[in-house]
Amino acid sequence: MARVYMIMGTVVYRTHHTWLSRLFLLCVTVFMVWTVLISLHLKSVFEVPVDSGPLQQHPDILGILRDVRRSGRTARGADETSQDDRTCLYRRGKTSIENGGTSKAAVCPEPHFASPEDKVQLNFTGVGQNEVDREIFINRTFAKIRRLNKEAQRDVDETRRNVLSDVSRRGRTCLRGSVDLDDYIYTPGGHWKPRHCAPRWKVAVVVPFRDRFTQLPLFLRHLVPFMKKQLLEFGIYIIEQSNDEAFNKAFLMNVGFLESLRFQDWDCVVHHDVDHIPLSYANYYGCGEMPRHFMSGEDTWDYKILYPDIFGQVFGVTRKQMEVINGFPNVYWGWGVEDDAIYSRILLHGYNRTRPEGEVGYYDTIRRDHKQSDSNKVRHCLLRHGRERVDSDGLYNIWYPVPRVTLEPLYVNVSVDIRPLAWNSTWTSCKNNALSNTIGSLDFFFNTFLGFRHVFKKA
Numbered sequence: 269m270a271r272v273y274m275i276m277g278t279v280v281y282r283t284h285h286t287w288l289s290r291l292f293l294l295c296v297t298v299f300m301v302w303t304v305l306i307s308l309h310l311k312s313v314f315e316v317p318v319d320s321g322p323l324q325q326h327p328d329i330l331g332i333l334r335d336v337r338r339s340g341r342t343a344r345g346a347d348e349t350s351q352d353d354r355t356c357l358y359r360r361g362k363t364s365i366e367n368g369g370t371s372k373a374a375v376c377p378e379p380h381f382a383s384p385e386d387k388v389q390l391n392f393t394g395v396g397q398n399e400v401d402r403e404i405f406i407n408r409t410f411a412k413i414r415r416l417n418k419e420a421q422r423d424v425d426e427t428r429r430n431v432l433s434d435v436s437r438r439g440r441t442c443l444r445g446s447v448d449l450d451d452y453i454y455t456p457g458g459h460w461k462p463r464h465c466a467p468r469w470k471v472a473v474v475v476p477f478r479d480r481f482t483q484l485p486l487f488l489r490h491l492v493p494f495m496k497k498q499l500l501e502f503g504i505y506i507i508e509q510s511n512d513e514a515f516n517k518a519f520l521m522n523v524g525f526l527e528s529l530r531f532q533d534w535d536c537v538v539h540h541d542v543d544h545i546p547l548s549y550a551n552y553y554g555c556g557e558m559p560r561h562f563m564s565g566e567d568t569w570d571y572k573i574l575y576p577d578i579f580g581q582v583f584g585v586t587r588k589q590m591e592v593i594n595g596f597p598n599v600y601w602g603w604g605v606e607d608d609a610i611y612s613r614i615l616l617h618g619y620n621r622t623r624p625e626g627e628v629g630y631y632d633t634i635r636r637d638h639k640q641s642d643s644n645k646v647r648h649c650l651l652r653h654g655r656e657r658v659d660s661d662g663l664y665n666i667w668y669p670v671p672r673v674t675l676e677p678l679y680v681n682v683s684v685d686i687r688p689l690a691w692n693s694t695w696t697s698c699k700n701n702a703l704s705n706t707i708g709s710l711d712f713f714f715n716t717f718l719g720f721r722h723v724f725k726k727a
């Protein structure tokens with residue numbers, strides 16, 4: 269807070285005795301009075317959901333995390349699939365994909381695009397999922413693809429039953445079957461792997477989702493050809509919150525990360541809003557030494573970003589980075605600032621983010637079917653006290669019931685009933701904490717819109 273006053277003081281000093289300083293002070297006063305009034309008024313609704321009691325716990329999360337930790341230590345690019353054949357869970361069996369003969373192949377060339385001229389051809393005409401499936405799999409193969417996914421679905425369901433009944437039976441099921449499509453090998457659930465070269469990155473695209481059924485086909489119509497053109501290995505995971513709780517995007521991303529690792533040792537996770545479409549093929553969806561924010565501007569903001577430290581919409585982290593930062597916070601129920609909280613975690617662990625410059629990082633948004641979800645009334649308090657929860661809230665305290673997993677031709681549908689986790693008594697309670705929310709919103713205002721580094725960063 270002291271810093272906020274310092275900043276205010278500096279601004280007033282610099283603009284000493286001018287109309288600007290009076291205007292500025294007036295604005296600040298109005299803003300403060302307004303936030304205090306609002307927060308007092310809303311006091312009763314400043315409530316953080318607390319532990320909703322025992323649900324059927326997912327018995328296998330610890331198993332995935334153990335795998336994450338273990339494989340995080342092996343070098344990237346090392347072929348880890350050899351150990352999978354005995355333990356594959358939903359993973360494809362070894363034979364189906366090794367038939368493609370890619371194991372000894374040279375690394376895929378870094379695709380070169382005459383940036384930024386090499387533009388994605390947008391088509392936002394409304395279509396159904398079925399039409400998009402047919403667009404991508406020409407008729408000849410579509411029937412085959414459908415059959416393949418149906419068979420694999422039976423394996424997935426069997427695995428789910430096994431996990432539910434007895435966790436030690438984890439991993440008896442392997443997905444079978446693949447189809448060669450041009451330069452790619454296709455395996456069920458929309459998993460694509462280059463046929464003639466070893467991909468530079470194995471990318472899981474994780475999309476938090478609820479009730480955006482007209483946007484999803486448009487998203488897939490553009491994203492699948494986009495990723496193929498970049499010669500990446502990839503799979504798309506739609507993580508659907510299947511309840512009426514406030515939407516919790518960051519929690520869903522954690523689920524997406526963990527569940528995607530059941531299918532492949534992804535080494536890069538791209539978190540993607542379903543309504544954002546990249547405009548340039550040169551916007552490479554691989555990861556890097558540092559977490560990457562892929563967006564330098566979007567149509568709704570006149571191809572700019574809202575503030576310099578923004579880290580939402582589309583960003584990529586390696587599996588290792590994800591593990592180091594303990595994933596994302598699980599406590600943000602409702603719209604707002606979870607992306608700032610994620611960015612704060614990233615800074616706190618000594619990472620810097622990278623971002624493409626100029627047109628390469630432009631996005632268009634699919635406007636139809638856009639619903640504003642309920643905002644999170646305690647978000648500023650949560651953000652302010654985020655440091656306390658970095659190590660204790662994220663991947664390593666998460667649990668959720670076993671999701672319903674459906675393999676679709678172009679994506680894997682992970683439908684999950686997430687609920688608030690137990691509130692650790694060492695964390696500041698944001699319940700009824702009107703003051704902290706007010707201060708938090710002021711901090712947020714100064715930090716973001718005046719372009720300062722985030723609150724959370726300071727010790």
Ligand SMILES: *[C@@H]1O[C@H](CO)[C@@H](O)[C@H](O)[C@H]1NC(C)=O
Binds near residue numbers: 391392393394395399
């Ligand atoms: C856009 O999509 C619609 C619906 O699938 C299709 O009829 C139309 O031909 C497409 N337009 C272009 C330019 O591809």
Ligand SMILES: *[C@@H]1O[C@H](CO)[C@@H](O)[C@H](O)[C@H]1NC(C)=O
Binds near residue numbers: 407
């Ligand atoms: C593909 O299938 C659709 C519907 O089954 C049909 O209308 C269309 O003519 C077919 N296209 C080709 C190229 O066979």
Ligand SMILES: *[C@@H]1O[C@H](CO)[C@@H](O)[C@H](O)[C@H]1NC(C)=O
Binds near residue numbers: 618619620
């Ligand atoms: C991040 O960037 C800052 C400023 O450019 C630099 O001082 C710092 O060393 C960088 N950190 C890492 C881990 O590269």
Ligand SMILES: *[C@@H]1O[C@H](CO)[C@@H](O)[C@H](O)[C@H]1NC(C)=O
Binds near residue numbers: 484
């Ligand atoms: C995902 O699966 C659930 C239930 O299994 C279903 O209700 C939902 O419509 C599916 N969502 C998508 C995007 O396919």
Ligand SMILES: *[C@@H]1O[C@H](CO)[C@@H](O)[C@H](O)[C@H]1NC(C)=O
Binds near residue numbers: 665693694
């Ligand atoms: C609560 O958080 C503290 C650190 O903030 C951690 O040491 C402890 O294990 C956590 N308790 C539970 C039950 O997760």
